[in-house]
Amino acid sequence: MAWIFLLIAGASEVIGITGLNLILRNKNVLSFLVLLVGMVSSFGFLSFAMQSLPMGTAYAIWTGIGTVGSGLVGILFFEESKHWLRIVFMAMVISAAIGLKLIH
Template sequence: MSWIFLILAGLFEVIGVIGMNLITRNKNIRSFVVFVFGLGLSFTFLSLAMQTLAMGTAYAIWTGIGTVGSGVVGILLYGESKATIRIVFMAMVLVAAVGLKIIS
């Protein structure tokens, strides 16, 4: 169950980052709600995951999901660069996260 909590924490971190981006574009209550909702649930699920997972593993995978997820959202929704090297480095983050899961 802790791995599911960790994946949810990473996904909600992406929602929090989307909220952060919304705040920079237009400072309204909706943007702040998305930001607080996303990061609030992200930290909640991260803390639940860390009850049974090693702190270093949980934190590395959480930030990896957030990093890659935010990068993908940036490409799909905000027209950010689709450079091959950028995608290669995001894939490397995913490979590292899977490696941590395998050895944990």
């Protein structure tokens, strides 16, 4: 169950960061609500996951999901760079997260 909580925490982190980007583009109540709900749920689910998973593993995977997820959201919805090296480095982050899962 801890891994599911960690995945939810990472997805919530992406939602929160998307809310932050929305605030920078258009300050409205919905943008602030997306940020708040995303961040609160992200930290809540991360704390649930850390009850069973080592802190280093949980934090590394949580930040990896947030990093790659936010990068993909930026590419898909906010016209950020699609440079091939950016994709390669995102793949490296995913590879590192898989490696941490395999040795846990």
